[in-house]
Amino acid sequence: MKPRPTLEERARERLIFALDVGSVREAGQLVRALHGSVGMFKVGKQLFMRSGPRIIQYVRERGGEVFLDLKFHDIPQTVARASVEATRLGVAMFNVHASGSTAMMEETVRQVRRVCRSEHLRRPRILAVTVLTSLSNDDLATIGVRHGLEDQVVRLAALAEITGMDGVVASPKEVKAIRRACGPRFAIVTPGIRRPQDDVGDQERVTGPAEAIEQGADYIVVGRPIRDARDPKAEAARIVSEITAALGAARHRRPTDKGRERGPR
Numbered sequence: 001m002k003p004r005p006t007l008e009e010r011a012r013e014r015l016i017f018a019l020d021v022g023s024v025r026e027a028g029q030l031v032r033a034l035h036g037s038v039g040m041f042k043v044g045k046q047l048f049m050r051s052g053p054r055i056i057q058y059v060r061e062r063g064g065e066v067f068l069d070l071k072f073h074d075i076p077q078t079v080a081r082a083s084v085e086a087t088r089l090g091v092a093m094f095n096v097h098a099s100g101s102t103a104m105m106e107e108t109v110r111q112v113r114r115v116c117r118s119e120h121l122r123r124p125r126i127l128a129v130t131v132l133t134s135l136s137n138d139d140l141a142t143i144g145v146r147h148g149l150e151d152q153v154v155r156l157a158a159l160a161e162i163t164g165m166d167g168v169v170a171s172p173k174e175v176k177a178i179r180r181a182c183g184p185r186f187a188i189v190t191p192g193i194r195r196p197q198d199d200v201g202d203q204e205r206v207t208g209p210a211e212a213i214e215q216g217a218d219y220i221v222v223g224r225p226i227r228d229a230r231d232p233k234a235e236a237a238r239i240v241s242e243i244t245a246a247l248g249a250a251r252h253r254r255p256t257d258k259g260r261e262r263g264p265r
């Protein structure tokens with residue numbers, strides 16, 4: 001039997017490093033430096049367009065896990081078939097836009113489940129993107145969405161949950177409302193993480209790693225604070241220790257809350 005993971009191992013699992021670089025060489029250096037120090041590597045559009053699927057293979061061969069952040073949005077068959085290919089690449093997570101419709105999410109979940117059964121593949125977590133954090137209330141009104149931003153986020157998260165999706169990517173500010181609407185087993189992944197000493201960059205509303213976990217996030221995505229650090233591995237270790245402390249404090253506060261205490265699902 002596998003030994004129970006320590007609190008620190010569970011904290012590390014929750015840290016997703018955004019591999020936002022423009023060359024395969026840089027990506028390789030960061031993967032070699034950080035595998036074992038972060039829980040997952042997020043591969044986005046830029047790196048995927050540059051490297052293609054081999055970056056996923058590269059991370060997987062070193063024992064790392066991949067969150068493929070391509071945010072699929074198209075007609076149901078197209079998204080479902082792209083999702084089947086993401087599943088075949090062995091990613092641990094990938095995402096689609098919830099606004100692509102419940103039919104699109106249902107078809108995606110159905111086809112991914114089917115290919116996992118027929119080809120004996122591990123089932124990735126399928127996440128929904130609700131409202132991009134770059135959009136404001138005014139942007140939503142311009143495209144004809146009359147609900148306020150938070151209402152729209154919660155509405156799309158609830159639809160994702162009903163259609164069998166495993167979770168959402170959301171701003172730390174939205175975590176509590178989503179948790180209330182979608183329950184304890186729905187995975188919430190939050191970018192926009194900064195500590196007081198970090199450069200904020202282009203992130204508008206930021207939250208610290210411990211605070212995001214305390215609010216109920218299952219995973220946090222951190223890019224530039226680790227990538228641009230003099231010693232990325234040491235920086236990742238510092239963030240993991242902050243998450244460890246937050247998990248320890250949460251366990252202390254809620255000793256009977258077994259579902260949440262188990263951490264990422």
Ligand code: C5P
Nearest residue numbers: 018020132133191192221222223224225
């Ligand atoms: O460098 P930084 O820590 O800001 O990286 C955050 C990562 O999360 C980037 O890859 C960014 O594209 C992504 N992201 C985000 N906000 C969202 C969705 C994704 O910052 N709403």
